[in-house]
Amino acid sequence: MNVEELKIQISELFPAASYEEGGEWLNINIEPNDWLAFAKQLRHDESLFFDYLFCLTCIDWSQTPAGKTHLTMVYHLSSTKYRHNLVVKSKLDRNNPEIETVSHIWRTADFHEREVYEMFGVNFLNHPDLRLLILPDGWEGKNPMRKDFEDPVNMIKL
């Protein structure tokens, strides 16, 4: 399916989603509370069949010129059967970032979510094993990819 066909199909399945124009792939914004149900549909719907989560990351918008203060979860999905791609974004509250895990839908999300957990401090609800992935012990709660992260011992500020 191309972008327009995909948009029509997903609008039928999930009327609550809003879309971002521009970009190579279809961009969908959803509420964090809707994500789990939406993800299941994307994965299991026969005509969508998004069986491959090829990127899962987070963006900290604080200290940007636009003056935003939230976090954005970004999920890049692809279908190995139909070869169509999709980007799902979800705004999170920076002070209490929480979203449902999708590690039981796409197995790869397990490690990706652990990395986002340690780097940005996003709490993935119902994650089977949410602990530090790369950072050594003692880094719990420090979240080095947050824009306001400070480390006076290791970091030389420019």
Add this chain to the structure above:
Amino acid sequence: MSENFSNNSESVKVLPTGEDLGGASFPGKIEEIPGGGIVLSKLDDIINWARSNSLWPLTFATSCCGIEMMAVASAKYDFSRFGFEVARATPRQADVIIIAGTIVNKMGPVLKRLYDQMADPKYVIAMGACAISGGPFFYNTYSVVKGADHIIPVDVYVAGCPPRPEALLHALITLQQKIKSGLTREQMPPSPKGV
């Protein structure tokens, strides 16, 4: 060339210097005698000459400099020509470690351990901006060691991001010249107290 050998006799012939042979000269002089000649040299010089021409690097690469290092190892640049014969996958068989890439705080103890496992005499080349100073990761990072010489001593630094293969070859030849020129760190007498 060493000045320690007497040069009174006209029969003493100086061996070709490094400049003639691209640094591959044998240290010493030939005392010509009927029917041939005797090579006069110092054992230290010969050992250093032998060492410098058979330096086995450790396969150690932590980022993109490693790709350049592999290019230098492969047929086009081929550092085997200068005696960097085979890259060894174990530090116990390696003579030189080329720090090809960024050293992060988590890698620091690993690098130290690899260096400790290498047999003496051992040499270190810091390849590229990351290994020299942290390079592009000097500012605003929590994870990068600002120069591998915070962890192990470095013999030769080669600048670049990453350095050209020619630059690494030059660094390797510079290391050879350093070894040939005199005492290694291990051979130096301990410095007197208070110095």
